Amino acid sequence: xxxxxxxxxxxxxxxxxxxxxxxxxxxxxxxxxxxxxxxxxxxxxxxxxxxxxxxxxxxxxxxxxxxxxxxxxxxxxxxxxxxxxxxxxxxxxxxxxxxxxxxxxxxxxxxxxxxxxxxxxxxxxxxxxxxxxxxxxxxxxxxxxxxxxxxxxxxxxxxxxxxxxxxxxxxxxxxxxxxxxxxxxxxxxxxxxxxxxxxxxxxxxxxxxxxxxxxxxxxxxxxxxxxxxxxxxxxxxxxxxxxxxxxxxxxxxxxxxxxxxxxxxxxxxxxxxxxxxxxxxxxxxxxxxxxxxxxxxxxxxxxxxxxxxx
Ligand code: PMP
Numbered sequence: 001x002x003x004x005x006x007x008x009x010x011x012x013x014x015x016x017x018x019x020x021x022x023x024x025x026x027x028x029x030x031x032x033x034x035x036x037x038x039x040x041x042x043x044x045x046x047x048x049x050x051x052x053x054x055x056x057x058x059x060x061x062x063x064x065x066x067x068x069x070x071x072x073x074x075x076x077x078x079x080x081x082x083x084x085x086x087x088x089x090x091x092x093x094x095x096x097x098x099x100x101x102x103x104x105x106x107x108x109x110x111x112x113x114x115x116x117x118x119x120x121x122x123x124x125x126x127x128x129x130x131x132x133x134x135x136x137x138x139x140x141x142x143x144x145x146x147x148x149x150x151x152x153x154x155x156x157x158x159x160x161x162x163x164x165x166x167x168x169x170x171x172x173x174x175x176x177x178x179x180x181x182x183x184x185x186x187x188x189x190x191x192x193x194x195x196x197x198x199x200x201x202x203x204x205x206x207x208x209x210x211x212x213x214x215x216x217x218x219x220x221x222x223x224x225x226x227x228x229x230x231x232x233x234x235x236x237x238x239x240x241x242x243x244x245x246x247x248x249x250x251x252x253x254x255x256x257x258x259x260x261x262x263x264x265x266x267x268x269x270x271x272x273x274x275x276x277x278x279x280x281x282x283x284x285x286x287x288x289x290x291x292x293x294x295x296x297x298x299x300x301x302x303x304x305x306x307x308x309x310x
Contacts, residue, residue, distance in 0.1 A: 006019045006129070007019060007093040007095075007127075007128055007129065008092070008093055009089060009092045009093050010022040010089075010125060010126065010127050010128075011085045011086075011088065011089045011124075011125065011126035011127075012123065012124070012125050012126075013076070013123055013124055013125075014076075014077065014081075014085070014124075016088070016089070016092050022125070025110065027110045028108075028109065028110055028111070030111075031107075031111045031115060031116055032106045032107045032108075032109075032111055032116060033106060033163060033164075034115075034116070034164050035071055035073065035106065035107050035115075035116045035120070035162070035164075036104055036105065036106035036107075036162065036163045036164075037064065037067035037068055037071055037073065037104065037105060037160060037161055037162045037163070038064070038067075038102055038103065038104030038105070038161055038162075038163060039060045039061070039063060039064045039101075039102065039103045039104070039161060040060075040100065040101075040102055040161075040259045040260060041054060041055070041056075041057060041060045041086060041100070041101040041102070041103065041259065042054075042055050042098070042099070042100055042101070042131065042259050042260070042294070043055070043090055043095065043098065043099045043100075043101065043308070044098055044294045044295050044296075045096065045097050045098055045295070045310075046295055046296040046307075047295045047296060047297050048296070050309065050310065051296070051307050051308060051309055051310060052090055052095060052096075052099070052307075052308040052310050053294065053295065053296050053305040053306070053307060053308075054086060054087070054090070054101075054305070054306040054308065055222075055259070055294050055304060055305065056222045056226070056304045057083045057086060057087075057306045058079065058083060058306075059222050059225075059304075060103075060222065061079035061080070061082045061083045061086075061103070062079050063161065063220065063222070064079065064082065064103060064105070064161070065078075065079050066159075066160075067159075067160045067161050067162065068105060068122070070157060070159070070160050071160060071162065072118035072119060072120075073105060073107065073116075073120055073122050074119050074120060074121045074122060075105060075122055075124065076121065076122065076124065077124050082103055082124065082126070083306070085103075085126055086101050086103065086126060087306065087308055089101065089126050089128055090128070090308055091308065093128060095128070095130070095310070096310050097130060098130065098131055098132050099128055099129070099130060099131060100128065100129055100130075100131035100259075100260065101126060101127075101128045102126065102127050102128070103124065103125070103126045104124070104125055104126075104127075104163075105122040105123065105124045105125070106122060106123055106125075107120035107121070107122055107123075108120075108121055108122060108123040109121075131260070138279070139265075139267070139279070140264070140265035140266060140267035140278065140279045141182035141183055141256075141264060141265070141266055141267070142180075142181045142182045142183075142266070142267065142268040142269075143176070143181060143182065143183050143184065143185050143196070143254070143256075143266045143268070143269050143270075144175075144176050144179060144181040144183075144184055144185070144269070144270050144271075145184070145185050145186075145187060145245055145248070145269070145270055146172035146175055146176065146184035146185065146186045146187070147175060148168065148171050148172045148175060148184070148186060149186065149187055149188065149189060149191075150168065150186035150187065150188045150189070150194040150195065150217045150218075151165060151168045151217070152188060152189040152217050153215070153217065154189075156168070158194070158195070158217050158218055158219055159214075159218075159219060159220060161219055166197065166198075168186070168197075169184075169186070169196070169197025169198060170197065172184035172186050172197055173197045181268075183196050183197065183256065183266075184196060184197060185201055185248065185269070186217075187245060188216055188217035189217065190242075191245070192212065192216060192242045192243060192244065192245075193212050193216070193242075193243040193244070193245060193247070193248065194212060194216050194217040194218050195212070195216075195217070195218040195219065195221075196256050196258075196261075198258050198260060198261065199221070199223070199256040199257055199258030199260075199261045199264070200212070200218055200219070200221040200223065200224040200256070200257045200258065201254070201255070201256055201257070201266075202224075202227070202254075202255055202257060203243070203247060203248060203251035203252075203253065203254045203255075204251060204252050204253035204254070204280060204282050204283070205247070205250065205251055205252055206252070207236070207237065207282070208236075208237045208238065208239055209227075209231055209236055209237070209238045209239070209282070210238075210239045210240075210241065210243060210247070211224060211227075211228075211238070211239075211240055211243070212240075212241070212242065212243050213240050213241055213242065214240075216242065216243070221257060221258060222259065223257040223258050223259055223261075223262070223263075223290075224257050226290065226293070226301075226304070227257050227263065227286060227290065228240075229301065230286060230289045230290060230293065230301075231286065233289070233300065234285060234286070234289060236282065236286075248269050248270075249269060249270070249272055251269075251274055251275070252274075252275045252280060253265070253274060253275055253279075253280030253281075253282055253283045254266040254269060254274045254283075255279075255283045255286075255287075262287065262290055262291070263283060263286050263287035263290050265278075265279035265280065265283045265284075265287070267279065
């Protein structure tokens, strides 16, 4: 049925619109999409099966507003309104399981000039689809350092979650796949480790977790921020600093962090096995703590969860 392929409702500019009717004219695509910024939010079915738990909803909506501000886009909705719209959409589409939500904004109307000017009024959209953790979350994945460099703050700021930025990640992902690896890790303009195409990265060496700083050409990832807090709970020392490429080769453990990827172990890097070539102990413990947190099993950080009865 069509329901199986798409949800009934999309949220658009304050209203629920039937999915089939949420269209734009083809002329509205090109330059408007260049300036579009978005968020990726996850709602988890709680372990009791009775609630959806939206993870760090307020933080995601604030980051959307931050992206819009840097891109000089004018939002017609506050982060609070967009957060409530996310909940309304989950309810309207009658989701009862893990769901991915993608709020995004783009300059509205037909843009005839080359560039959407500063202060462009935006359309806001929230779409959604069923989403389970990406395999092979348990077994881990292979990674390779990309020959494409990560875009930088002085050109295409990675701190902005703009669709355009994914052109860079996409080229790197294609290269990785072409060479038989699952995912790329990109170096920044200073040739230090930055991030993956849809996730941040960290390594473990001698019991310390090391991750590139937020000025390394990365998105200010909420999974990364969450991981740093959970590692503090676990009493694991953390270093946030510049990371050299060769440190990846000496790591005992290596993992990606992101809303969609969660905590994804990396078991080979540029063909070298990471540690024993299996997900490491600390990575597993962190992934377990993350899962327990997002499913409401561990309630120590319940301030991150917005509950919706289902
Ligand atoms: N970096 C990039 C480029 C991303 O697309 C994402 C996914 N949003 C992340 C990092 C991880 O961010 P978050 O943990 O907030 O999902």
